[in-house]
Amino acid sequence: MSGFRGLGLAAWLAEQAQQLGIGRPTPVQAACIPPILQGRDCMGCAKTGSGKTAAFVLPVLQKLSEDPYGIFCLVLTPTRELAYQIAEQFRVLGKPLGLKDCIIVGGMDMVAQALELSRKPHVVIATPGRLADHLRSSRTFSLRKIKFLVLDEADRLLEQGCTDFTKDLEVILGAVPAARQTLLFSATLTDTLNELKSLAMNKPFFWESQAEVRTVDELVQRYLLVPERVKDAYLVHLIQTFQDEHEDWSIIIFTSTCKNCQILNMMLKKFNFPSVALHSMMKQKQRFAALAKFKSSVFKILIATDVAARGLDIPTVQVVINHNTPGLPKIYIHRVGRTARAGRHGLAITLVTQYDIHLVHAIEEQIKTKLQEFSVEERAVLGILTQVNVARRECEIKLEATDFDEKKEINKRKQMILEGKDPDLEAKRKAELAKIKKKNKQFRERVQQTLQEKKQLQLKRKLQKKARRQQRRSAKEEK
Numbered sequence: 001m002s003g004f005r006g007l008g009l010a011a012w013l014a015e016q017a018q019q020l021g022i023g024r025p026t027p028v029q030a031a032c033i034p035p036i037l038q039g040r041d042c043m044g045c046a047k048t049g050s051g052k053t054a055a056f057v058l059p060v061l062q063k064l065s066e067d068p069y070g071i072f073c074l075v076l077t078p079t080r081e082l083a084y085q086i087a088e089q090f091r092v093l094g095k096p097l098g099l100k101d102c103i104i105v106g107g108m109d110m111v112a113q114a115l116e117l118s119r120k121p122h123v124v125i126a127t128p129g130r131l132a133d134h135l136r137s138s139r140t141f142s143l144r145k146i147k148f149l150v151l152d153e154a155d156r157l158l159e160q161g162c163t164d165f166t167k168d169l170e171v172i173l174g175a176v177p178a179a180r181q182t183l184l185f186s187a188t189l190t191d192t193l194n195e196l197k198s199l200a201m202n203k204p205f206f207w208e209s210q211a212e213v214r215t216v217d218e219l220v221q222r223y224l225l226v227p228e229r230v231k232d233a234y235l236v237h238l239i240q241t242f243q244d245e246h247e248d249w250s251i252i253i254f255t256s257t258c259k260n261c262q263i264l265n266m267m268l269k270k271f272n273f274p275s276v277a278l279h280s281m282m283k284q285k286q287r288f289a290a291l292a293k294f295k296s297s298v299f300k301i302l303i304a305t306d307v308a309a310r311g312l313d314i315p316t317v318q319v320v321i322n323h324n325t326p327g328l329p330k331i332y333i334h335r336v337g338r339t340a341r342a343g344r345h346g347l348a349i350t351l352v353t354q355y356d357i358h359l360v361h362a363i364e365e366q367i368k369t370k371l372q373e374f375s376v377e378e379r380a381v382l383g384i385l386t387q388v389n390v391a392r393r394e395c396e397i398k399l400e401a402t403d404f405d406e407k408k409e410i411n412k413r414k415q416m417i418l419e420g421k422d423p424d425l426e427a428k429r430k431a432e433l434a435k436i437k438k439k440n441k442q443f444r445e446r447v448q449q450t451l452q453e454k455k456q457l458q459l460k461r462k463l464q465k466k467a468r469r470q471q472r473r474s475a476k477e478e479k
């Protein structure tokens, strides 16, 4: 027996997978499915696009079919879009079971979600913040009987990035039973291995792909050294070239902030490129709509912040452009992993300014590959430079006239309230802290000034003494 049947999966499930093009197990699936079926906890670390999702979805479905009840499995994931994608995999692979799933993410109606949770779905796929909110406020559902807890992109869930999940995870871990199977997956698990081990205590099985290079072989990785102020002209030139040279093309551009994402999108539209933005300051419905239109190739360019860096599986993406060099190698690995998935080829180009060279070295060291330089026709870039810079400035002015920054402030306040903080109190605290810092600085400056004055005085006295001594000596000589 070979394939998925050989790993211990039932015929109906192997057949269902086959129908969806999942015929032969990938290495992470071959390694992790048998121990999961044996009841062990599992930590799986494999490259982007290597099929980690099916590595947990398939054994969970098999176990569910043997003893179906709700709520059987809880999957946590860092982003809302990813939650929908995972739910889709459960739905299509679990169709013969009549699987009931439920997605619990922020930005969607909480009452409707509470109702769905009370109907005991087999699988709940959630982002930690919204699920913790439900646990804090509702008694209409229980996670006390779950068999599986899955943490997809587990390292992201545990790290304390700009969205810190720690408090929400504490609430969730307090609500799930100790006797459960815990499955942890990511392309970058190793940094947080110790924290992860404390979560998976049931004879955890750890599997990591053996390849030294951390990115896939099918991915061509290039960098382009550009001065900061001509970055956008290079970007426009790159896109224009892909558009001219390829019939069927699709690009993701990653950028550092929501504001830059918005400006780049406005700017590319000025050049008639079919682009769409995805960032956390958009309403959730707009986020889903943008992604759906990109997936269906209505828009060929997706400009996104790191909200889209992990997990998204869009097979048509051929190129990833990093408009900024990622500050962490781990983020680079996930971003470029949006292309060259499941054996396909892809290209990643990172725009690097003179200030980012150390970041490229750190990336190269982590991924164990040297990035090669990408060559472009400099003259063509210079030819559009003024036009692009003017377009960008116009977009910046246009955005400044909207309430974009104000919205950001409102969102910040909302986030604080959700975290149980009082935004006004926090602002007061911040102001007080700034005052104390200012006072300390002034005090330090005064001390410095006094010391300087003292030193100068000492020097002056020394010089006066020396002069007097010299005067006495000359007077003596004259006598």
Ligand SMILES: Nc1ncnc2c1ncn2[C@@H]1O[C@H](COP(=O)(O)OP(=O)(O)OP(=O)(O)O)[C@@H](O)[C@H]1O
Pocket: 021, 022, 023, 024, 025, 026, 029, 046, 047, 048, 049, 050, 051, 052, 053, 054, 186, 187, 310, 311, 312, 313, 315, 337, 341, 342
């Ligand atoms: N055994 C298989 N054979 C062929 N295709 C597969 C197989 N398993 C999964 N796939 C496909 O490979 C693609 C990538 O899978 P998946 O999204 O699970 O990757 P991943 O390892 O989770 O990546 P990332 O780290 O980026 O989240 C999906 O389109 C999936 O349907």
